[in-house]
Amino acid sequence: MRLAVVQKILGLLLMLFSTSMLPPIIVSFIYHDDSIIAFLSGFAVTFIAGALIWLPVRNDNRELRLRDGFIVVAAFWVVLGSFGAAPLLFADDPSMTFTDAVFEAISGLTTTGATVLANIDALPPAILYYRAQLQWLGGMGIIVLAVAVLPMLGVGGMQLYRAETPGPVKDTKLTPRIKETAKALWYVYLGLTIACAISYTVAGMLPFDALCHAFSTVAIGGFSTHDASIGFFNSSLIDMVAVVFMFLSAINFSLHFVAWRSNSIQHYIRDPEFRAYVTILVVLILVVLSVLIMREEYDSLSETVVRGIFQAVSIATTTGFTTTEFWNWPGALPVLLVFASFIGGCAGSTGGGMKVMRCLLVYKQGVREVHRLVHPSAEVPVKMGRMPVPQRVVDSVWGFFSVYIVLFVLMMLVLLATGLDQVTAFSAIAASLNNLGPGLGEVSSGFADLNNVAKWVCIGAMLLGRLEIFTLLVLVSRSFWRH
Amino acid sequence: MNILILGAGQVGTTAAQHLSREEGNEVTIVDSNAAVLRELQDRLDVRTVVGHASFPDVLERAGAREADMIIALTNSDEVNMIACQIAHTLFQTPKKIARIRAAEYIAVEGLWDKSAVPVDFRISPEELVTSHIEQLIHYPGAFQVLEFADGAVRLVGARAHRGGLLVGQQIKTLQEHIPGIETRIAAIYRNGQSLIPDGNTLIQENDEVFFIAARKDIRIVMSEMRKLEDPVRRVVIAGGGNIGFRLAAALEQTNQVKLIEHNKSRARAISERLGNTIVLHGDAADEELLLEENIDSSDIFVALTNSEEVNILSAMVAKQLGCKKVMALINRPSYTDLVESGAIDVAISPRQITIGSLLEHVRRGDVVKVHSLRGGRAEAIEAIVRGDEQTSKIVGRAVEHIQLPPGTSINVIVRGGRVMQAHHDTVIETDDHIILFIADRRQTDEVARLIQVNVQLK
Numbered sequence: 001m002r003l004a005v006v007q008k009i010l011g012l013l014l015m016l017f018s019t020s021m022l023p024p025i026i027v028s029f030i031y032h033d034d035s036i037i038a039f040l041s042g043f044a045v046t047f048i049a050g051a052l053i054w055l056p057v058r059n060d061n062r063e064l065r066l067r068d069g070f071i072v073v074a075a076f077w078v079v080l081g082s083f084g085a086a087p088l089l090f091a092d093d094p095s096m097t098f099t100d101a102v103f104e105a106i107s108g109l110t111t112t113g114a115t116v117l118a119n120i121d122a123l124p125p126a127i128l129y130y131r132a133q134l135q136w137l138g139g140m141g142i143i144v145l146a147v148a149v150l151p152m153l154g155v156g157g158m159q160l161y162r163a164e165t166p167g168p169v170k171d172t173k174l175t176p177r178i179k180e181t182a183k184a185l186w187y188v189y190l191g192l193t194i195a196c197a198i199s200y201t202v203a204g205m206l207p208f209d210a211l212c213h214a215f216s217t218v219a220i221g222g223f224s225t226h227d228a229s230i231g232f233f234n235s236s237l238i239d240m241v242a243v244v245f246m247f248l249s250a251i252n253f254s255l256h257f258v259a260w261r262s263n264s265i266q267h268y269i270r271d272p273e274f275r276a277y278v279t280i281l282v283v284l285i286l287v288v289l290s291v292l293i294m295r296e297e298y299d300s301l302s303e304t305v306v307r308g309i310f311q312a313v314s315i316a317t318t319t320g321f322t323t324t325e326f327w328n329w330p331g332a333l334p335v336l337l338v339f340a341s342f343i344g345g346c347a348g349s350t351g352g353g354m355k356v357m358r359c360l361l362v363y364k365q366g367v368r369e370v371h372r373l374v375h376p377s378a379e380v381p382v383k384m385g386r387m388p389v390p391q392r393v394v395d396s397v398w399g400f401f402s403v404y405i406v407l408f409v410l411m412m413l414v415l416l417a418t419g420l421d422q423v424t425a426f427s428a429i430a431a432s433l434n435n436l437g438p439g440l441g442e443v444s445s446g447f448a449d450l451n452n453v454a455k456w457v458c459i460g461a462m463l464l465g466r467l468e469i470f471t472l473l474v475l476v477s478r479s480f481w482r483h
Numbered sequence: 484m485n486i487l488i489l490g491a492g493q494v495g496t497t498a499a500q501h502l503s504r505e506e507g508n509e510v511t512i513v514d515s516n517a518a519v520l521r522e523l524q525d526r527l528d529v530r531t532v533v534g535h536a537s538f539p540d541v542l543e544r545a546g547a548r549e550a551d552m553i554i555a556l557t558n559s560d561e562v563n564m565i566a567c568q569i570a571h572t573l574f575q576t577p578k579k580i581a582r583i584r585a586a587e588y589i590a591v592e593g594l595w596d597k598s599a600v601p602v603d604f605r606i607s608p609e610e611l612v613t614s615h616i617e618q619l620i621h622y623p624g625a626f627q628v629l630e631f632a633d634g635a636v637r638l639v640g641a642r643a644h645r646g647g648l649l650v651g652q653q654i655k656t657l658q659e660h661i662p663g664i665e666t667r668i669a670a671i672y673r674n675g676q677s678l679i680p681d682g683n684t685l686i687q688e689n690d691e692v693f694f695i696a697a698r699k700d701i702r703i704v705m706s707e708m709r710k711l712e713d714p715v716r717r718v719v720i721a722g723g724g725n726i727g728f729r730l731a732a733a734l735e736q737t738n739q740v741k742l743i744e745h746n747k748s749r750a751r752a753i754s755e756r757l758g759n760t761i762v763l764h765g766d767a768a769d770e771e772l773l774l775e776e777n778i779d780s781s782d783i784f785v786a787l788t789n790s791e792e793v794n795i796l797s798a799m800v801a802k803q804l805g806c807k808k809v810m811a812l813i814n815r816p817s818y819t820d821l822v823e824s825g826a827i828d829v830a831i832s833p834r835q836i837t838i839g840s841l842l843e844h845v846r847r848g849d850v851v852k853v854h855s856l857r858g859g860r861a862e863a864i865e866a867i868v869r870g871d872e873q874t875s876k877i878v879g880r881a882v883e884h885i886q887l888p889p890g891t892s893i894n895v896i897v898r899g900g901r902v903m904q905a906h907h908d909t910v911i912e913t914d915d916h917i918i919l920f921i922a923d924r925r926q927t928d929e930v931a932r933l934i935q936v937n938v939q940l941k
Binding site for chain 1: 485503509510511517524525528529530546
C-alpha cells in the first residue's frame with residue numbers, strides 16, 4: 001500500500017472537483033439568488049482541502065497499483081460526497097442539516113435522485129442547477145473524467161476506471177490508451193446531453209429547465225427542478241423526449257461509441273445485452289399498460305399509454321422521474337416496477353441496478369442447469385451471443401448477486417429496526433441501492449421524513465450501489481490490508 | 484503512432500512495454516492466450532484482443548484499419564507472414580514488420596516484394612542475438628558492442644579493471660595516452676548509477692564505461708580500461724537451440740567450438756549440420772562432463788539454453804571450474820543486475836537486443852539505429868539530421884548551443900563516412916549522422932522532437 005500516491009491523486013481530484021462549484025456561481029449571478037457566498041465558500045473549502053492534501057506529496061511520482069486504485073475510488077466518492085455537500089450546508093435557502101446535505105449530495109452524485117428537500121420549485125436556481133450538475137458529474141463517473149483530463153494517471157488510470165465503471169466485464173477498452181477511452185466515453189456522454197437539452201427546449205421547456213433536466217436524464221439521475229418532477233410540464237411531448245433519452249442513456253456507452261465511429265446501428269441489434277434490455281422493457285411496458293387499461297386507471301387511452309410507458313422506462317432504467325403517482329397504481333404494479341429497477345440499465349451505462357448483463361448471465365445459467373438435467377453428459381458453456389463467457393466472469397456474477405441480496409436484506413432489517421414500516425423500508429433500500437430515487441410508502445415523494453439513522457444507511461446503500469459493492473467491500477476486507 | 488503487435492510472447496510483451504511507455508503511441512496487442520493478455524492489461528496501458536493473430540476478423544477487431552504499423556511477433560514465421568499479407572491486402576496497413584526465423588525464407592530473393600509477401604522489415608531475434616554474441620567474443624573484455632554507421636563506429640561497454648591505463652585517472656588524460664585517436668566516453672555507470680562524464684571525471688575500478696570509437700581503434704581504447712585479453716580460441720556453448728546452433732556455425736571456422744545439448748535427437752541433428760564443431764550430448768551443468776571436456780582451459784563458456792536459471796547456474800559452474808570467461812543468456816532485467824557484477828561476466832539479453840532493432844522502425848524522424856541499454860533504462864541512437872538552420876533545432880548550431888535534455892549527449896558525428904568527435908564547438912551540418920547517448924529513457928520523446936525537422940517554423 002502506498003498511501004502517498006493515493007493521497008496525491010485524492011488531492012488532485014478534489015481540486016479538480018472544486019471547480020465544479022464555479023458554474024453555479026455564474027447561475028447565481030444571472031438569477032441574483034443570493035447563493036453566491038455559499039458556492040464561493042464551498043469552492044474555497046474544497047480547493048484548499050485538496051491543495052492541503054496534495055502539497056505534501058506532490059513530488060511522489062510512483063505509479064498506482066491495483067490496490068491503490070480501490071482506495072482512491074472509494075475514498076474519493078466518500079470524500080466527494082462530503083465536500084459536495086458543502087455549498088448546500090453553507091446556503092441559507094435551503095437550510096439543511098449536515099445529514100440532509102450529505103444525503104442530497106450523495107444522492108446526486110450516485111445518480112439516485114432521492115431528495116430530502118421539499119418545495120423544490122421555490123429553491124434558488126443556483127441550488128437547482130448544482131443538484132443537476134452533481135448528477136451529471138456522477139453519471140459517467142468523475143474519476144473517468146479525471147482519467148480523461150489528467151495526463152499523469154497512465155496505467156493507474158486503468159485501475160481507477162475499472163473500480164468505477166459498472167458491469168461485470170471491464171477489460172474491454174474502446175481505444176488502446178485508457179485516456180482516450182475515457183475521453184471517448186465523455187464525448188458520447190456530452191453529445192447525448194446536448195442532444196437531450198436541445199430536444200427538451202424544442203419540446204417546450206425553458207432553457208434552464210431543459211439544461212437541468214438534460215443533466216439528470218442522461219445521467220439516469222432523477223433530480224428535477226420541480227416538486228412534480230417531469231409531471232410539472234404536463235406535456236406528452238416532453239414525456240416522450242425523456243423516455244427516448246432515458247432509454248438511450250441506459251444502453252452500454254461503448255455501443256454508442258461504435259455507432260458513432262462506424263455510422264451504423266447494426267451492432268446494437270447484434271448485442272445480446274441490448275436485446276435482453278429491450279425485451280425486458282417491452283414486456284414490462286405491456287404488462288403495465290394492460291393492467292392500467294383493465295383497471296381503468298386513467299380516463300383516456302392516450303393518457304394511459306403515455307403515463308404507463310414513461311413510468312415503466314423511468315423506473316426500470318433507475319432514473320426515477322415521475323409524471324404520476326405510480327406508487328398508488330393498482331395491484332402488483334408498484335412493486336413490479338421496483339423489482340424491475342433491480343435489473344437496471346446495461347453494463348457500462350449510467351444506469352443503476354444490478355445491470356442487465358448480470359441478470360442475463362444468471363438467467364442463462366439457470367437455463368444451463370435445466371439443459372444439464374436433460375442431457376447429463378453435455379458440455380454446456382454459458383455464451384453471450386456466440387462468445388463463450390469465461391468461468392471467471394460467471395463466478396464473479398454469482399458473487400455479486402449473492403452479496404447484493406445479502407446487503408439488501410441486512411440494510412432493510414436495519415431500517416425496519418429504526419421503526420419504519422415494511423413497504424417503506426423495502427422500497428427505501430431498493431431505491432437507494434439501485435440508484436433509483438423514489439420509493440413506495442413514506443418515501444414515495446421524498447426521503448425527508450426518515451430518521452437520521454435510516455438516512456445514513458441509505459447513503460451507504462447509494463454508494464454501494466454506484467460503486468457496485470465490491471469496490472467498497474474490499475476496503476473492509478482483511479486480506480486487502482494485509483501484506 | 485497506432486501500433487498493432489501480434490503475439491504476446493517475450494519479444495511481443497517487451498515491445499508493448501517499450502512502445503506504450505512512449506507517449507503518442509497507441510498499442511494494441513493480439514494473442515490467443517487470454518490469461519497472458521489479462522496479466523498484461525494490468526501492467527500496461529494497452530488494448531488487448533484475444534484471437535488468432537492472422538484471422539482477418541481478429542485483425543479488424545484489433546483496429547488494423549487504423550493502425551500505422553503492424554508488428555508480427557508470433558512464434559510462427561508463417562502466421563507472421565500471412566498476417567502481414569492480410570493487413571496489406573485488406574487493411575492497407577502502411578508499415579509491416581515481421582519476425583522471420585527461418586533463414587530459408589529470409590535468403591530468398593524477390594520473396595519480400597509488395598506483390599509477394601509484403602513485409603517491409605524482417606527481424607530475426609536469433610540472428611541478432613547470434614551476431615551480438617559474436618561481437619562480444621571478438622572483443623574480449625567488452626560486455627556490450629553495438630554498431631553504428633553501418634559498422635564504422637561502435638559503442639563499446641567495458642568494465643574498468645586494474646591494469647587499464649586510464650583507471651584511476653581523469654578522462655582528459657586519455658588524449659595524452661593515445662594521441663590521434665578519436666574516441667569519446669559517452670557514459671559511466673558506477674554501482675548502477677549513471678554519471679555524466681566530463682574531462683575531470685575520475686575513472687574508478689569496476690566502473691561500467693561506455694565509449695564510442697571507430698572500429699579499428701576499439702582494441703586500443705579498450706586497453707585503457709583493462710588489461711588486454713588474448714583473442715578467444717576455445718569456445719564451449721551450452722544449448723543447441725536456434726542461437727546455439729547459429730553461433731557454433733558462425734564460429735567453427737575460426738575457433739575450436741564444443742556444443743553441449745541435452746536432447747539426444749537434437750544433438751544428433753545439429754551434429755549432422757555442423758562441420759568442425761564437437762557436439763556433446765549431456766547436461767550443461769554437469770561438472771564431470773565439463774571437466775572431461777577441459778573447461779578449465781577454455782577461453783569462453785556461453786550458456787544459451789531455453790531456461791535462464793540453467794544458464795545462470797551452468798555459467799557459474801563453468802566459471803568455478805576455471806573457465807576464463809562466462810556468458811549467459813538472461814532475459815529478466817532483475818536477474819541481469821544480480822549476476823552481472825558477480826559470478827557471470829556478461830549477461831546477454833535477447834529482448835533488449837531485439838527491441839533496439841524494433842525501435843529503429845518506430846521512432847519518428849530520421850533515426851537509423853537504436854540500441855537499448857541497461858535493461859531498457861538508457862538508449863543510444865543514431866540519427867540523420869536534415870533541414871537547415873530555420874527548420875531544424877540542430878543544424879548550423881554548435882554542440883554546446885543545442886538544447887539537449889539532461890543526461891543526453893551528442894558523442895560522435897559521422898560526416899560523409901568520416902568519424903568525428905563532437906566537441907563543444909563542433910557545428911553540425913545537414914545530413915550528418917549524429918550518435919546520441921540518452922541516459923534516461925524518458926527523454927527519448929524530447930530527443931525525437933529535437934531531431935525532427937520542423938516545417939512550420941519556416
